[in-house]
Amino acid sequence: MKNKITNPKEIKVGVIGYGGAFNMGRAHLKEMEAAGMTPVAVAELDPQRLAVASQDYPGIQTYSKVTEMLKKSDVNLVTIITPHNTHAPPGPAMPQGRASCGL
């Protein structure tokens, strides 16, 4: 298989949605980090929540638009953690070679 990843650390992960009600964006980044993956990016509409993401993960790339994150970041895997009725648009927009998971 081409470009096979053998080390979890090589999997660059991000989240779409870093909401504050249940903090599920942070929870999922922490879980993926605990599994050995490398958090690299957060996409979130609310600038205040992006600031929280930067506090939680100093140096992480932050984006106000999913399209911008997918264009500029080299993230391999994203978890979509927005309200359930908003999952469909980001999912099909994932470029080839990247994976998404909606929760």
Ligand SMILES: NC(=O)c1ccc[n+]([C@@H]2O[C@H](COP(=O)([O-])OP(=O)(O)OC[C@H]3O[C@@H](n4cnc5c(N)ncnc54)[C@H](O)[C@@H]3O)[C@@H](O)[C@H]2O)c1
């Ligand atoms: N399964 C579970 O156990 C469980 C537990 C708690 C929450 N949830 C679900 O997880 C989801 C997130 O909950 P939460 O409390 O972490 O967040 P939240 O509900 O407080 O906030 C959602 C965030 O998504 C952002 N958002 C919406 N559309 C976006 C887009 N297109 N691009 C970027 N950001 C976008 C909003 O700006 C907001 O900050 C909700 O759907 C909630 O119901 C599931």
